[in-house]
Amino acid sequence: MHTVETLFEPENVVVIGSSKLKEKVGLSSPWLFRNVIYNVKKFFKRKTFVLDLNGKIGLKSFTELSETPDLAVVTLPPKESVAHVEKAAKFGLKAFVIITGGYKDDQRQQLLKIRDEYGVRILGPNTVMGVINTANGLNTTFEKNIMPPKGNIAVVSQSGGVGACLLDWACFYNIGVSKFVFMGDKIDVDDVEILQYLSKDNDTKVICVYMEGVKNGRKFIEETKKIVEEKPIIALKGGITQESAHRAKSHTASMTGSDEIFDAAFKKAGIIRVENIEELMNAALALSKQPPMLGDNIAIVSNVGGPAILAADAVARNGLKLARLSDETRTKIEKLYPGVDATNPIDIIADARADRYRKVLELVLADRNVDGVLVINMLKSCFLEPKDAKVIPEIASKYMDKPVVDVPAGGEDFELIYKVIGRSTVPLYNLPEKGVKALKVLRLYGKIVSGR
Amino acid sequence: MHTVETLFEPENVVVIGSSKLKEKVGLSSPWLFRNVIYNVKKFFKRKTFVLDLNGKIGLKSFTELSETPDLAVVTLPPKESVAHVEKAAKFGLKAFVIITGGYKDDQRQQLLKIRDEYGVRILGPNTVMGVINTANGLNTTFEKNIMPPKGNIAVVSQSGGVGACLLDWACFYNIGVSKFVFMGDKIDVDDVEILQYLSKDNDTKVICVYMEGVKNGRKFIEETKKIVEEKPIIALKGGITQESAHRAKSHTASMTGSDEIFDAAFKKAGIIRVENIEELMNAALALSKQPPMLGDNIAIVSNVGGPAILAADAVARNGLKLARLSDETRTKIEKLYPGVDATNPIDIIADARADRYRKVLELVLADRNVDGVLVINMLKSCFLEPKDAKVIPEIASKYMDKPVVDVPAGGEDFELIYKVIGRSTVPLYNLPEKGVKALKVLRLYGKIVSGR
Numbered sequence: 059m060h061t062v063e064t065l066f067e068p069e070n071v072v073v074i075g076s077s078k079l080k081e082k083v084g085l086s087s088p089w090l091f092r093n094v095i096y097n098v099k100k101f102f103k104r105k106t107f108v109l110d111l112n113g114k115i116g117l118k119s120f121t122e123l124s125e126t127p128d129l130a131v132v133t134l135p136p137k138e139s140v141a142h143v144e145k146a147a148k149f150g151l152k153a154f155v156i157i158t159g160g161y162k163d164d165q166r167q168q169l170l171k172i173r174d175e176y177g178v179r180i181l182g183p184n185t186v187m188g189v190i191n192t193a194n195g196l197n198t199t200f201e202k203n204i205m206p207p208k209g210n211i212a213v214v215s216q217s218g219g220v221g222a223c224l225l226d227w228a229c230f231y232n233i234g235v236s237k238f239v240f241m242g243d244k245i246d247v248d249d250v251e252i253l254q255y256l257s258k259d260n261d262t263k264v265i266c267v268y269m270e271g272v273k274n275g276r277k278f279i280e281e282t283k284k285i286v287e288e289k290p291i292i293a294l295k296g297g298i299t300q301e302s303a304h305r306a307k308s309h310t311a312s313m314t315g316s317d318e319i320f321d322a323a324f325k326k327a328g329i330i331r332v333e334n335i336e337e338l339m340n341a342a343l344a345l346s347k348q349p350p351m352l353g354d355n356i357a358i359v360s361n362v363g364g365p366a367i368l369a370a371d372a373v374a375r376n377g378l379k380l381a382r383l384s385d386e387t388r389t390k391i392e393k394l395y396p397g398v399d400a401t402n403p404i405d406i407i408a409d410a411r412a413d414r415y416r417k418v419l420e421l422v423l424a425d426r427n428v429d430g431v432l433v434i435n436m437l438k439s440c441f442l443e444p445k446d447a448k449v450i451p452e453i454a455s456k457y458m459d460k461p462v463v464d465v466p467a468g469g470e471d472f473e474l475i476y477k478v479i480g481r482s483t484v485p486l487y488n489l490p491e492k493g494v495k496a497l498k499v500l501r502l503y504g505k506i507v508s509g510r
Numbered sequence: 511m512h513t514v515e516t517l518f519e520p521e522n523v524v525v526i527g528s529s530k531l532k533e534k535v536g537l538s539s540p541w542l543f544r545n546v547i548y549n550v551k552k553f554f555k556r557k558t559f560v561l562d563l564n565g566k567i568g569l570k571s572f573t574e575l576s577e578t579p580d581l582a583v584v585t586l587p588p589k590e591s592v593a594h595v596e597k598a599a600k601f602g603l604k605a606f607v608i609i610t611g612g613y614k615d616d617q618r619q620q621l622l623k624i625r626d627e628y629g630v631r632i633l634g635p636n637t638v639m640g641v642i643n644t645a646n647g648l649n650t651t652f653e654k655n656i657m658p659p660k661g662n663i664a665v666v667s668q669s670g671g672v673g674a675c676l677l678d679w680a681c682f683y684n685i686g687v688s689k690f691v692f693m694g695d696k697i698d699v700d701d702v703e704i705l706q707y708l709s710k711d712n713d714t715k716v717i718c719v720y721m722e723g724v725k726n727g728r729k730f731i732e733e734t735k736k737i738v739e740e741k742p743i744i745a746l747k748g749g750i751t752q753e754s755a756h757r758a759k760s761h762t763a764s765m766t767g768s769d770e771i772f773d774a775a776f777k778k779a780g781i782i783r784v785e786n787i788e789e790l791m792n793a794a795l796a797l798s799k800q801p802p803m804l805g806d807n808i809a810i811v812s813n814v815g816g817p818a819i820l821a822a823d824a825v826a827r828n829g830l831k832l833a834r835l836s837d838e839t840r841t842k843i844e845k846l847y848p849g850v851d852a853t854n855p856i857d858i859i860a861d862a863r864a865d866r867y868r869k870v871l872e873l874v875l876a877d878r879n880v881d882g883v884l885v886i887n888m889l890k891s892c893f894l895e896p897k898d899a900k901v902i903p904e905i906a907s908k909y910m911d912k913p914v915v916d917v918p919a920g921g922e923d924f925e926l927i928y929k930v931i932g933r934s935t936v937p938l939y940n941l942p943e944k945g946v947k948a949l950k951v952l953r954l955y956g957k958i959v960s961g962r
Contacts, residue, residue: 083849083859089893160849186860186891201890217816218860222891223920223941230921270819296819299826334820334943335919364669367722367748368786374751397535397612407535408638408670438653439638439674441541467787468675469682489675491786 059177062247062255064153066191066237068128070105072151073098073198074142075133077114085186085200086135086158091115093200094133094157094188101195101205111138120149129153131188131198136161139183140168147176155198159184159242166245173246185242186218187225192235193261199225209234210263211342212256214249216241217296220268220335227339232480234346236261248273250281257285264345266338267293267329275319279327286328290503292341293329295320328506330499337495343485344496348461350504353429355381356497357422358403360434361410361442365467366403369432369490376498387425391418408439412446416453423457430461430500432493433484437471444474451482461500465493511629514699514707516605518643518689520580522557524603525550525650526594527585529566537638537652538587538610543567545652546585546609546640553647553657563590572601581605583640583650588613591635592620599628607650611636611694618697625698637694638670639677644687645713651677661686662715663794664708666701668693669748672720672787679791684932686798688713700725702733709737716797718790719745719781727771731779738780742955744793745781747772780958782951789947795937796948800913802956805881807833808949809874810855812886813862813894817919818855821884821942828950839877843870860891864898868905875909882913882952884945885936889923896926903934913952917945 075091092115098106107127108116111134117123130146132139132154139161143154161169161183173180181189188198192208206228213228213235215221221240228235236259239252249272256262265285272278282291298317324331332338356373358380360366373380380402391400394417398406404422406414415435422428433450435442447466454462464484466475472488480486487493527543544567550558559579560568563586569575582598584591584606591613595606613621613635625632633641640650644660658680665680665687667673673692680687688711691704701724708714717737724730734743750769776783784790808825810832812818825832832854843852846869850858856874858866867887874880885902887894899918906914916936918927924940932938939945 081861083847083861085860087861199891204890215816217814217819218891219812219814219818219888219919220816220820222814222888223817223923226888226890226920226923230925268816270816294820296816296823298823334824334941336941360671362669362671362674364667364672364720364722364748365675366671367669368672368746371748371750372786395535408537409533409535409539436671436674436678438656438678439651439670467671468678471675471678473682489786489788 060152060179062179062251064128064179065155065181065189065247066196067194068153068196070107070125070127071098071102071129071131071196072107072109072123072127073131073133074109074146076111076138078112079135079138081135084135084158084160086133090200091133093202094131094198096202097197097199098131101197103195120145126150129155132156133158136165140165143169144172147172147178151178153179154181155185155188156180156182157185157188157198159186161243170245180246182242183245184218185240187221187240189240190238204229206235206238207232209236209346210261211235211266211346212237212259212262212264213266214239214241214252215268216244216270217268218242220296223335224268224339227335231339233339233343244273250274250278253282253285253291257289263289264342265289265291266342267291268296269293270296275323279323282327282329286506290345291329292332292338293324294332294335294338330502340487340492340496341499344463344499345503347483347485348463348500349459350507351430351461351497351500352459352504352508354379354501355427355429356432357381357383357428358432358434359406359418359422360403361406361408361440362434362436363405365434365436365490366405369434369494370403372491372494376494378494378498378501381428383422384425384427387421390421409441411441412449415446416449419450419453423453423460428460430497432497433462433464434467434490435464435475436467437474438468444478447475447479451479451484454484461497463487463493463496465490512604512631514631514703516580516631517607517633517641517699518648519646520605520648522559522577522579523550523554523581523583523648524559524561524575524579525583525585526561526598528563528590530564531587531590533587536587536610536612538585542652543585545654546583546650548654549649549651550583553649555647572597578602581607584608585610588617592617595621596624599624599630603630605631606633607637607640608632608634609637609640609650611638613695622697632698634694635697636670637692639673639692642687642690656681658687658690659684661688662713662798663687663718664689664711664714664716665718666691666693666704667720668696668722669720670694672748675787676720676791679787683791685791685795696725702730705734705737705743709741715741716794717741717743718794719743720748721745722748727775731775734779734781738958742797743781744784744790745776746784746787746790782954792939792944792948793951796915796951797955799935799937800915800952801911802959803882803913803949803952804911804956804960806831806953807879807881809833809835809880809883810886811858811870811874811883812855813858813860813892814886814888815857817886817888817942818857821886821946822855824943824946828946830946830950830953833880835874836877836879839873842873861893863893864901867898868901871902871905875905875912880912882949884949885914885916886919886942887916887927888919889926890920896930899927899931903931903936906936913949915939915945915948917942
């Protein structure tokens with residue numbers, strides 16, 4: 059049996075499809091075939107072949123291939139797909155990414171028989187978008203020119219739609235990705251194997267999962283438990299009610315269980331659970347950039363009062379604590395800035411510029427009563443200039459054991475600050491509540507790595 | 511006593527400040543003064559005067575004014591501010607927007623004495639940004655060129671920072687605003703009076719409030735109870751914990767109470783409570799564009815499976831129900847599109863284009879088991895084109911008693927669909943969960959207007 063590595067690191071790839079066949083309802087079409095070819099050829103740094111059932115836009119049969127590809131990306135309707143997977147397996151291919159869906163039970167069985175006979179590996183069917191590896195450029199998606207920036211976040215999605223949304227999110231919000239995997243129906247390759255692969259992948263630091271169900275719950279918990287000691291896993295679970303779980307079952311044909319069972323399983327496994335796509339990406343961003351938080355005590359440093367109060371509210375709602383600053387820290391801040399009340403949340407007042415942020419952040423981060431810091435730096439209604447924000451990652455990087463997140467609250471404000479420090483080691487969030495949730499995730503991972 | 515109307519609809523305005531005085535810690539500065547002048551002169555459609563204590567960039571004293579302005583915008587430090595409010599009141603001005611903060615108790619008392627003696631009205635002090643009226647262009651903020659688009663949402667913020675964030679949000683995400691009021695310390699004009707004014711304002715359909723406390727809780731509940739029968743009020747409350755409430759008290763010097771008290775009061779008053787700035791704006795958008803929802807039953811129509819499952823999960827989490835479509839509706843849909851399972855959530859499959867959306871939406875909206883519809887229309891991983899989205903407001907507008915919200919889930923996908931139907935009557939949300947929350951708000955308001 060081949061390993062799943064070939065799915066991500068093939069020497070060469072063949073895209074198999076038809077320039078003529080189009081499903082009435084379903085993905086398979088000449089348009090999709092051409093788009094997959096376009097992306098693989100554009101981004102993949104190694105050799106790409108094309109096999110067209112109709113021989114119009116590529117070779118017509120395997121025998122015409124000058125060498126044997128490792129990986130086939132299959133964009134054919136179910137019947138044709140099964141036949142060509144068998145031919146390809148016979149020809150010596152090792153792994154298959156099956157884009158199309160709608161496979162009947164007997165067709166799935168045929169695919170599994172081929173796997174057993176030839177030791178090939180199958181991702182899907184119904185992966186919709188397949189695989190992205192930003193390191194070697196492998197990109198089997200059919201959205202032309204969609205390629206997320208390189209980074210250390212891996213994303214595993216059982217659903218094509220949720221995966222596509224996560225991919226769109228990563229591209230649009232510039233979130234650095236290592237690997238993207240669309241699992242689909244998981245008839246062969248399952249979550250555990252993919253997670254094990256990612257746990258050993260040097261390009262991956264954080265693993266995000268969207269799942270609707272697992273095949274082997276016990277094994278999943280056992281294996282993820284080991285993985286999370288090295289790398290955090292964040293999960294979004296779809297299908298929490300009976301009705302939606304039923305839909306999930308027909309959607310990706312996976313076993314589902316009650317939401318309570320999943321919740322307990324995630325806790326046992328040390329998987330951090332989130333509630334939507336934005337939270338998943340926000341949590342990944344925090345874990346990819348900042349250290350786990352080793353205590354509950356948050357300091358809030360802000361140039362505006364109201365948003366700092368909202369942050370303090372979120373601290374309470376998330377079961378964290380407002381740090382009680384040492385008298386020394388308070389006195390020093392208040393001496394430096396008469397008019398500033400250095401009770402946490404610390405309102406350093408609307409006229410604060412870079413220098414005030416620098417000095418207050420230094421004092422707060424050095425305070426042993428503080429485990430993590432939420433910075434709020436608004437431009438609107440304040441005197442701050444975007445370039446002033448540079449001091450935040452500058453000071454944060456001096457205290458690598460305490461996480462710092464930054465909240466340039468708002469729309470344009472967020473964008474303006476993002477332009478200055480968006481690529482720094484400090485993650486940015488557009489609202490106080492999202493910044494606090496990020497710290498909460500860092501705290502949860504802190505508990506996981508320190509054995510709770 | 512003059513009415514608060516002058517704060518929004520003055521015949522003419524004078525900006526009072528100093529081209530020289532700068533507070534050590536605080537807002538008052540020649541820069542701020544100049545910026546307020548810039549905005550008032552740029553946007554306000556009626557007459558604007560400038561009074562500069564130092565006589566450099568405007569008149570030096572009230573006697574030099576050719577006529578008596580209605581409204582003064584005061585950007586001076588507390589001491590100078592009090593002195594000039596008195597002079598202006600004597601001179602016949604009716605109302606004051608006091609931008610600056612840091613007023614001591616005796617200075618507040620002096621301001622109130624002036625109010626009592628001359629019948630003038632005072633907004634603030636510590637409003638930070640003052641007032642915006644998009645109808646006549648009055649804009650007393652000091653962020654140059656910041657002006658939200660015209661619309662029917664009024665925003666009332668006790669905090670300058672939260673208000674500025676809401677303002678930034680409205681401008682950036684193109685949310686139409688009627689009035690913007692920064693309440694500040696509320697020594698004279700309070701929430702009740704402003705809400706009463708807005709309830710009679712023809713340009714306002716929805717009222718958003720950020721508050722940290724109220725002066726007279728009983729009166730607040732009584733009055734808002736009347737208002738919400740005509741216009742919905744959505745509230746974000748800052749300071750839910752003892753610690754943050756303490757900070758809120760020192761922030762805007764208002765009475766605060768326990769969070770449970772506020773929660774009960776909001777429920778009694780029929781105010782819809784939200785948890786953060788984004789939810790506040792999202793709720794306002796829904797209420798400004800769509801009718802209240804008169805039942806709990808949601809239909810989900812989606813071209814992707816996973817996001818529809820997440821939407822169904824959110825329906826359950828928000829105490830709503832998945833509509834059980836009539837057999838007739840289901841049969842019709844399944845006959846039209848073999849391969850589509852019309853069990854709600856309805857996955858109309860990734861190859862759906864405008865025509866399939868149109869037909870399915872027509873059938874679903876006509877079904878009497880359906881009270882509201884959430885549409886999901888992704889581009890990535892689907893065959894949909896942005897222009898196809900036009901059918902959504904087209905069909906929605908035929909069923910004006912049932913709310914429809916649209917979710918082009920993701921980053922770029924949202925933006926591309928927004929360009930096509932962002933200004934239509936259907937509100938857009940970038941994630942399924944946010945769309946469902948919008949429907950929840952419409953359901954809450956449906957309960958309020960129908961007497962629960």
